Amino acid sequence: MEPDNKDIKEYLLLAKAINDDIVDYENYNIGRAFLRNQRRIASGSRKQRLVRSALRIAAVLLLPFILSTGILSYLYIGQMQNDKEVSYLEVVSAPGVITKMELPDKSKVWLNAGSSLRYPSRFTGNERNVYLSGEGYFEVQSDKQNPFYVSVNDNMKIMAHGTKFNVNAYGDEQWIETTLETGLVDVIMNKQSVLLEPSELAYYDRSNQKLSIRPVNVDEKTAWKDGRLIFRNTSLDEVVKQLSRRYNVDIVMHKRTNIDYKCRASFSTESITQILDYLKLVAPMKWKIAETKQLLDSTYPRQRIDIWLK
Structure with missing residues (x-):
């Protein structure tokens, strides 16, 4: 016997009522909701056929809910177990590239070319610890209860609460520099x-393990994060190092003099060749881009530039 329109309407009303019960399961108490549905069905004046049909509807609706609840509970428990373990991530800024990133506490970090930062997937305990190799500029979210530490080796780290500062700690340099823009830091x-x-700048000499403090032009030390190079009475050797890092080229100096030439200039969008032509006005030098030859493994080496200083 086919159900009439009235029966179909009541089926739909029953199904909606059952579905509303399922949505309202705040404590996932399926048994209590099922009993409510049975009482609701029993209170109607329909025949036994309607009861059996409604129970079948309830079974169809409840079964996916039971299964999905079990799966979600399993995933939730698994997530709680995983949260007990903190994994570490590492961001590496490729040669010639400046990388900007955000830490789990919303602090921001800029990594200079050839630098890397290791940090936890989430900060736990009373300290926020990260590990820097190379150069990084930090904008640290203020949290006096949980100080922020940047470790550069086993013996040296920088502590900040809410501060903007730059740390230059390339492994091939004989020094480590920390420049403070705003706030306070402890080296x-x-x-x-x-x-x-x-x-102020804290200068650590690796050779004699001495730490000194001196005033500094902050913009000169931090302009790199905005894609600029600023030199203020900077030695030609240091200029060449920064150019090599910025443009991802090998620059080889051939010196015939011991004169320490100094450079005062600012660069932003200039090419490496334009900058080298400018340096010819600062010091008696000439330069040439070496021919690049393919290696045996079919790759190419970094571009090389030779500079001859008279």
Whole structure:
């Protein structure tokens, strides 16, 4: 016997009521909701046929809910177990590239070319620790209860609460520099700390393990994050190092003099060849781009530029 329109309408009303019960399962108490549905069905004046049909509808609707609830519970428990373990991530800025990133606490970091930063997937405990190789500029979210630490080696780290600062710690340099733009930082060496104030630079000499503080032009030390190079009475050797890093080229100096030429200039969109032509006005030099030959493994080496300083 086919159900009439009235029966179909009541089926739909029953199905909607059952579905509303399922949506309202705040405590996932399926048994209690099922009993409510049975009482609702029993209170009607329809025949036994309607009851059986409604129960079948309930079974169809409840079964996916039971299965999905079980799956979600399993995933939730699994996530709770995974949250107990903190994984570490590492961001590497390729040669010739400046990388901007955001840490789990919303602090921002710029990584200079050839630099890397290792940090946890989430900060736990009372400290926020990251590990820098190379150069990074940090905008740290203020949190006095959970200080922020940048470690550059086993003996040296920089502590900040809410600060903007730059750390230059390339492994091939004989020094480590920390430049403070705003706020306060402590440069910690072997459990001894030195407090930096804005527009100060902490200079650590690896050769004699001495730490000194001096005033500095902050823009000169941090302009790289905006794609600019600023040199203020900078030695030609240092200029060449920064150009090599910025443009991802090998620059080889051939010196015939011990004169320490200094450079004062600012660059942003200039090409490496334009900058080298400018340097010819600063010092008696000539330069040439070496021919690049394919290697045996079919790759090409980095571009090389030779500079002859008279």
